[in-house]
Amino acid sequence: MELQFFKYQGTGNDFVIIDNRQQIFPKNNTKLVAALCDRRFGIGADGLILLENDNMADFKMVYYNADGAESSMCGNGGRCLVAFAHYLGVIEKEAKFNAVDGLHHATVEGDIVNLKMIDVDKIHEKQNHSFLDTGSPHHVQMVKELEKFDVQKEGKKLRYGIYGESGSNINFVEQTNDNAFDVRTYERGVEGETFSCGTGVTAVALAMHESGKTAANEVHIHTIGGDLTISFEKKDGKYSNIFLKGPAIQVFKGTIECSV
Numbered sequence: 557m558e559l560q561f562f563k564y565q566g567t568g569n570d571f572v573i574i575d576n577r578q579q580i581f582p583k584n585n586t587k588l589v590a591a592l593c594d595r596r597f598g599i600g601a602d603g604l605i606l607l608e609n610d611n612m613a614d615f616k617m618v619y620y621n622a623d624g625a626e627s628s629m630c631g632n633g634g635r636c637l638v639a640f641a642h643y644l645g646v647i648e649k650e651a652k653f654n655a656v657d658g659l660h661h662a663t664v665e666g667d668i669v670n671l672k673m674i675d676v677d678k679i680h681e682k683q684n685h686s687f688l689d690t691g692s693p694h695h696v697q698m699v700k701e702l703e704k705f706d707v708q709k710e711g712k713k714l715r716y717g718i719y720g721e722s723g724s725n726i727n728f729v730e731q732t733n734d735n736a737f738d739v740r741t742y743e744r745g746v747e748g749e750t751f752s753c754g755t756g757v758t759a760v761a762l763a764m765h766e767s768g769k770t771a772a773n774e775v776h777i778h779t780i781g782g783d784l785t786i787s788f789e790k791k792d793g794k795y796s797n798i799f800l801k802g803p804a805i806q807v808f809k810g811t812i813e814c815s816v
């Protein structure tokens with residue numbers, strides 16, 4: 557089977573995207589998803605996303621991690637899918653789409669996609685870290701000298717160590733300003749460090765606000781792959797109107813022969 561694909565990146569978090577409005581993609585073939593995401597034998601990506609029709613929204617997002625398993629929400633992937641929907645002409649400047657964690661709204665302006673994330677009402681604050689769900693589960697931990705930190709080794713240890721088989725994504729953070737942080741993320745399902753994680757930086761912004769590290773309602777996050785801005789409101793202990801904003805860019809498109 558020959559498959560048409562598009563490759564997108566959002567601050568270096570990269571995705572294979574397929575237009576599946578005609579249900580052409582074998583959705584239960586985890587080996588095929590993993591093969592397409594493989595950086596040596598496939599196209600190469602942190603995840604694969606299907607754009608599908610939806611009765612209640614402009615489109616539906618189906619997200620798989622690079623290991624081939626369908627997973628929870630991907631913030632950067634959501635932003636890239638909105639850019640793809642705009643490219644296809646499915647939306648103009650505004651989008652409403654369904655994802656595994658519910659309905660999302662987004663706007664597109666040039667290469668910049670601003671994506672509304674789910675509300676967050678629980679942030680578990682532990683001795684040296686926070687844990688919260690921003691559509692995907694995230695551990696947030698401050699470290700010193702982030703640039704030299706062994707994200708692969710420490711991330712892997714915590715991913716299984718604290719969170720068991722289902723695991724969590726692990727974010728390491730260093731504050732650089734009143735409202736600015738550097739972040740590096742170990743992603744479950746990729747089982748390694750990615751250049752950026754959208755639900756991860758959202759979790760970091762909220763956790764830093766909750767713990768009093770910042771009083772700002774707009775937080776700037778620098779990742780290896782680029783810069784993202786998270787804005788939000790807090791009322792009665794609940795975070796709402798959470799927006800994740802940054803670039804989402806088409807890198808290339810092509811066809812690939814699928815034999816898996």
Ligand SMILES: N[C@@H](CCC[C@H](N)C(=O)O)C(=O)O
Pocket residue numbers: 569621627628629630631632633692693725743744745746750752753754755756
């Ligand atoms: N890169 C993503 C997060 C993708 C999901 C994650 N790996 C998981 O399985 O929880 C993002 O940008 O949010």
